[in-house]
Amino acid sequence: xxxxxxxxxxxxxxxxxxxxxxxxxxxxxxxxxxxxxxxxxxxxxxxxxxxxxxxxxxxxxxxxxxxxxxxxxxxxxxxxxxxxxxxxxxxxxxxxxxxxxxxxxxxxxxxxxxxxxxxxxxxxxxxxxxxxxxxxxxxxxxxxxxxxxxxxxxxxxxxxxxxxxxxxxxxxxxxxxxxxxxxxxxxxxxxxxxxxxxxxxxxxxxxxxxxxxxxxxxxxxxxxxxxxxxxxxxxxxxxxxxxxxxxxxxxxxxxxxxxxxxxxxxx
Numbered sequence: 001x002x003x004x005x006x007x008x009x010x011x012x013x014x015x016x017x018x019x020x021x022x023x024x025x026x027x028x029x030x031x032x033x034x035x036x037x038x039x040x041x042x043x044x045x046x047x048x049x050x051x052x053x054x055x056x057x058x059x060x061x062x063x064x065x066x067x068x069x070x071x072x073x074x075x076x077x078x079x080x081x082x083x084x085x086x087x088x089x090x091x092x093x094x095x096x097x098x099x100x101x102x103x104x105x106x107x108x109x110x111x112x113x114x115x116x117x118x119x120x121x122x123x124x125x126x127x128x129x130x131x132x133x134x135x136x137x138x139x140x141x142x143x144x145x146x147x148x149x150x151x152x153x154x155x156x157x158x159x160x161x162x163x164x165x166x167x168x169x170x171x172x173x174x175x176x177x178x179x180x181x182x183x184x185x186x187x188x189x190x191x192x193x194x195x196x197x198x199x200x201x202x203x204x205x206x207x208x209x210x211x212x213x214x215x216x217x218x219x220x221x222x223x224x225x226x227x228x229x230x231x232x233x234x235x236x237x238x239x240x241x242x243x244x245x246x247x248x249x250x251x252x253x254x255x256x257x258x259x260x261x262x263x264x265x266x267x
Contacts, residue, residue, distance in 0.1 A: 003217055006035065011221035014048035015055070015228025019191070019236050021132055021170030021248050022255075024052075026124050029115040029164040030259060046202050047218045051225030053198045059233045060191050063089060067192060088145040089192060095148045096155030097196045103159025104197070115164045118263035124165015125256030131167075131174045132249040138177040141186065150179050158193060165256065168194060170248070173240060187240040191233070 013031055017024035028045060057064055063086075071090030074080035080087035114120040146154075157175045161168035169190055176186035239245060 004220065007217045007221040008224055011048055011051065011224030012228050014045075014221075015052060015225040015230075016232045018049070018052040018225070018229055019056075019169055019232040021128065021167045021173065021236075021245070022252050023124060023128055023161075023165050023167040023170070025115065025162075026121050026128075026165035026167075029121050030118070033116070033118060033121075047222050048225045049198050050202055051222040052229040053195065053202070055226050055229030055233060056191050056195060056198075059230060059237075060188065063188050064192060064195065067093065085145070089189070091148065092146065092151045092189060093192050093196060095151035096158065096193050097200075099152055099155040100159040100193075100197050101200060103156070104162045104201070107159075107162055111162055111164070118259050120163065121165045122256045122259030122263060124163050125252050125259060126165075128165060128167040128170045129249040129253035129256055132170050132252065133246050135174045135177050136246040138174070139180055141177060141180050141182040143179065143181045144185055146176070146179055146181055146189070150176075150181075153179070154189070154193065158197060165259075167252070168197075169236070170252075173245065177245070183241050183243070184237070187237050 010028060010031065013027050014024050017027045025045070028048075066086035067089040070080050070084050070086035071094065074087050074090060081091040082088065114124075154172050154175050157171040158168055160166060161171045172190040172193060173186050176189055177183070181189065239248075
């Protein structure tokens with residue numbers, strides 16, 4: 001019963017914090033440290049990400065599905081990358097995924113160590129908080145389809161968000177807002193960019209997933225992450241559109257300070 005409760009909490013934390021700009025990996029790492037919750041490396045975390053991946057596809061289906069099809073068609077007819085809105089979305093995601101993949105792969109071994117360090121987790125939370133607070137000064141956005149150069153920058157920021165405490169959605173949405181992207185579009189593009197990044201991480205960890213002993217527990221956590229992720233996505237879309245995005249810093253900055261304080265007494 002204790003294991004089921006732990007996995008339920010992990011799934012809930014993953015679903016809520018994956019999309020809210022407060023760092024799901026940071027919260028999961030902190031929860032695991034505080035309550036001594038262990039899993040098979042990154043395997044359980046990756047399955048929880050699969051739940052939120054499905055939630056993203058469901059909520060953004062009107063953007064994600066056309067982008068997928070136009071992206072595939074553009075492989076034969078490249079002009080679609082410029083002439084259709086879905087094709088432009090596909091190009092943005094493809095270009096942005098390049099720096100994300102390079103940085104993510106390069107930091108993979110370090111991330112596994114950082115997730116066990118409250119110092120790195122705390123610093124990540126503070127970095128996220130500063131990024132969120134800074135969007136208070138972002139210009140009013142009007143851009144619907146940012147350039148490929150913007151995609152590279154957003155992908156670069158997304159790559160570094162593999163570090164615990166650094167929020168992926170916080171980093172990418174903040175970057176898009178400062179690039180002058182319209183608020184709702186900043187939300188959509190940030191979520192679309194998460195799809196290949198999460199899918200790639202899942203594919204890389206398939207060998208680890210195959211060795212999970214309590215598969216029933218893992219599937220249970222994935223379902224919890226999926227359901228709570230849908231609610232978090234709908235909530236975040238409204239928050240970004242209404243201009244209240246910087247207020248998330250009021251949670252992340254104190255949490256970062258508390259985590260660093262905890263690190264001083266950590267054995």
